[in-house]
Amino acid sequence: MTDGGTYKVDWVVLDIEGTLMPTSGVHVVLYDYARPRLGPWIDAHPADPVVAGAVADIRADAGLPETATTAEIVAVLHGWMDADRKATPLKALQGLIWQRGYADGDLVSEYFPDVVPRLREWHAADVPMAIFSSGSVAGQIASFSSTTDGDLTGLFRHHFDTVNAGPKREARSYAAIAEGLGGPAPDRVLFLSDVPAELDAAAEAGWRTVGLARPGEPYAGADFGGHRAVESLADIEVTRA
Numbered sequence: 001m002t003d004g005g006t007y008k009v010d011w012v013v014l015d016i017e018g019t020l021m022p023t024s025g026v027h028v029v030l031y032d033y034a035r036p037r038l039g040p041w042i043d044a045h046p047a048d049p050v051v052a053g054a055v056a057d058i059r060a061d062a063g064l065p066e067t068a069t070t071a072e073i074v075a076v077l078h079g080w081m082d083a084d085r086k087a088t089p090l091k092a093l094q095g096l097i098w099q100r101g102y103a104d105g106d107l108v109s110e111y112f113p114d115v116v117p118r119l120r121e122w123h124a125a126d127v128p129m130a131i132f133s134s135g136s137v138a139g140q141i142a143s144f145s146s147t148t149d150g151d152l153t154g155l156f157r158h159h160f161d162t163v164n165a166g167p168k169r170e171a172r173s174y175a176a177i178a179e180g181l182g183g184p185a186p187d188r189v190l191f192l193s194d195v196p197a198e199l200d201a202a203a204e205a206g207w208r209t210v211g212l213a214r215p216g217e218p219y220a221g222a223d224f225g226g227h228r229a230v231e232s233l234a235d236i237e238v239t240r241a
């Protein structure tokens with residue numbers, strides 16, 4: 001265990017993939033679940049405004065005509081998943097599919113072993129927590145509702161995604177989140193993520209940052225620049241300001 005420091009804050013904002021959940025839990029378990037279900041979901045829910053909006057955005061982004069078939073749209077989505085392009089319309093559709101998967105008991109989230117004990121500690125100490133992930137808010141809430149440690153949705157007061165906050169690598173998204181949190185002083189918000197570019201954007205907005213360089217994860221050996229980096233949530237102490 002390393003000493004990652006003590007943080008007295010008004011809010012902790014957490015990323016999911018690589019920070020709370022292993023990357024394989026997203027890229028293998030969740031992506032593989034969504035992959036064969038995208039086409040059937042699009043065909044079964046043409047009047048759902050989220051689905052219709054996502055399909056229109058995919059067509060526009062990929063330069064497909066209005067007459068594009070579901071198969072052509074799905075091919076674009078599979079390409080984005082292969083490239084791990086976290087495009088908002090893909091995330092919207094995945095979120096709906098995962099929501100159903102968790103509700104049906106097909107999916108159960110598993111986090112890194114340090115995560116649930118640490119989040120429960122911070123919650124018990126009255127430290128307000130929020131999530132900021134590329135995964136849609138619907139998908140986030142579903143994923144915390146059914147976990148190997150039970151329903152964890154009560155741990156978080158707010159959820160942010162690329163729709164209600166913006167891109168994760170832009171400082172303005174963190175300013176929008178701060179506004180959604182009631183306008184805390186930026187240096188009283190701590191952001192935890194495995195991606196240095198996300199930490200850079202949060203720091204540009206005046207937030208405090210800690211990187212998660214978890215062994216075996218894609219950013220384990222990354223250059224975290226001026227951000228302090230730890231291997232586990234157990235390495236930092238957080239208290240309410």
Ligand SMILES: CSCCC(=O)C(=O)COP(=O)(O)O
Binds near residue numbers: 015026098134135168
């Ligand atoms: C059920 S939430 C899945 C998270 C997700 O889809 C994703 O792409 C994770 O991205 P993050 O911004 O949390 O690294």
Ligand SMILES: [Mg+2]
Binds near residue numbers: 015016194195
């Ligand atoms: Mg991440």
